[in-house]
Amino acid sequence: MKLLEVKKGGIIQRQGDLNSKIYLVEKGLLRSYTIDKKGKEHIFMFGPEGWVVADTNPADIPAELFIDALEDSIVHVAEKEPSKEIQNIKPLLKRLSVLQKRVLMLMSASAIERYQHFIKTYPNILLRVPQKMIASYLGITPEALSKIKRNL
Numbered sequence: 001m002k003l004l005e006v007k008k009g010g011i012i013q014r015q016g017d018l019n020s021k022i023y024l025v026e027k028g029l030l031r032s033y034t035i036d037k038k039g040k041e042h043i044f045m046f047g048p049e050g051w052v053v054a055d056t057n058p059a060d061i062p063a064e065l066f067i068d069a070l071e072d073s074i075v076h077v078a079e080k081e082p083s084k085e086i087q088n089i090k091p092l093l094k095r096l097s098v099l100q101k102r103v104l105m106l107m108s109a110s111a112i113e114r115y116q117h118f119i120k121t122y123p124n125i126l127l128r129v130p131q132k133m134i135a136s137y138l139g140i141t142p143e144a145l146s147k148i149k150r151n152l
Contacts, residue, residue: 006073017063031053105117
């Protein structure tokens with residue numbers, strides 16, 4: 001693991017970068033965030049001492065998150081690569097990636113965008129669960145979901 005000193009305000013990952021790094025905070029404070037189409041910032045998480053901060057997309061997919069230092073920080077930088085202890089990490093990374101995308105969408109996307117993303121992410125689930133469960137997942141009422149479906 002490489003040691004990296006980051007000054008307050010320093011950006012260590014930009015949205016769109018290949019995100020092959022994982023950051024373990026030894027000292028200081030990091031944050032990960034996204035900026036939506038309207039230019040509004042949405043903080044995904046804070047990373048104080050002892051926390052790991054990383055974009056959860058696989059290493060070969062561009063990062064969705066910016067990561068910067070809110071204080072002068074010292075971080076350990078590790079490469080994203082399957083460890084010998086975890087033989088098949090891909091399902092775990094996929095799950096974490098889906099969760100990250102969901103949280104970001106709940107913070108910044110419209111209900112229609114969240115529904116369209118749901119259809120794309122879970123195409124085989126639409127007919128397998130009640131509409132009220134889909135509405136709950138999207139953070140909207142069943143009535144709002146019905147309205148969205150009518151308009152699409």
